[in-house]
Amino acid sequence: MTTNKTNCKGSDQSLGNPYGVEKVAFSPEAFEKIRQTLGTKCPETMGLLFGNAATLTSGIPYVTKMVYRDSDVSTLICCSVDEKRWSPIIEDQWFNYNLDLLGDAHSHPGEDGPYALDACKPSEGDLFTSRNNEMFTSLNHPYLITPIVFSDCGFEFDLFCYLVGPEKDAPAYPVPYCIMTAEEYRQAIAERAAATKPSALQVAARTIAVSAGVCLCTIATLLALDVHPVSPESLSSILEEISQFMYHL
Ligand SMILES: [Zn+2]
Secondary structure (H helix, E strand, O other): OOOOEOOOOHHHHHOOOOOOOOOEEEOHHHHHHHHHOOOOOOOOEEEEEEEOHHHHHOOOOEEEEEEEEEEEEOOOOOOOOOHHHHHHHHHHHHHHHOOEEEEEEEEEOOOOOOOOOOOOOOOHHHHHHHHHOHHHHOOOOOOEEOOEEEOOOOOOOEEEOEEEOOOOOOOOEEOOEEEOOHHHHHHHHHHHHHHHOOOHHHHHHHHHHHHHHHHHHHHHHHHHOOOOOOOHHHHHHHHHHHHHHHHOO
16 A cells, blocks of 8 residues: 555645545555556546445545546536537446446646646636536535546646535635555554444443433423423432533543
8 A cells, every 4th residue: 555645735724624534545556557558648538437326425435447548538617528429438337337427537637737827726617517527516426536636748647635625615625545455444444443433431322422312301291291200309400410410421
């Protein structure tokens, strides 16, 4: 597994993301395909990213495959996605490989290029495309994985990973990424699950707190109905005991 890599603009790192994504994982095959295609072709070349959509909510989405078509070169300003040409490929990945479309990667001119400012980020046009192309919107994913690549064609290969959600006017969120084999990915998810699993004590405390809450609600309802299951004095004492107990949980 390679070390997490961050994006080129340091200020971006403070943004975080609202999707609970710790980092994006690429399979070695997917990453190598990106490097060999977008990483060597001239800028504004694109490819699609596939994997299991369930991993989008796992904290570590996993891109297992990248599909590239040599003929898909877009404008110099932003990458357009040709829905008619890509739809059969998306269907093929789904029906034959059980893989979901997770996003798209495309290359930008490097920092020496005509759009040097924020060259490593998705442009406004890129964001608009991601949020409005039916190919993406029909997926109802919480976000798309949208890496920007610098190619060896005029610049040194590099990749900057972003997440783009459907919320209008939200930024593209920079996110660290790494390369993981399927086994490494399984381990990372297992470790993450173990770290976030509540302890037996926490579970017991929550159960007691919920039970006490139900008790209070029941008593309050009985009081509202003017039904006194116990004397007012005892009730006051019980309520005091329960609130003290909950306070100490
Ligand atoms: Zn772009």
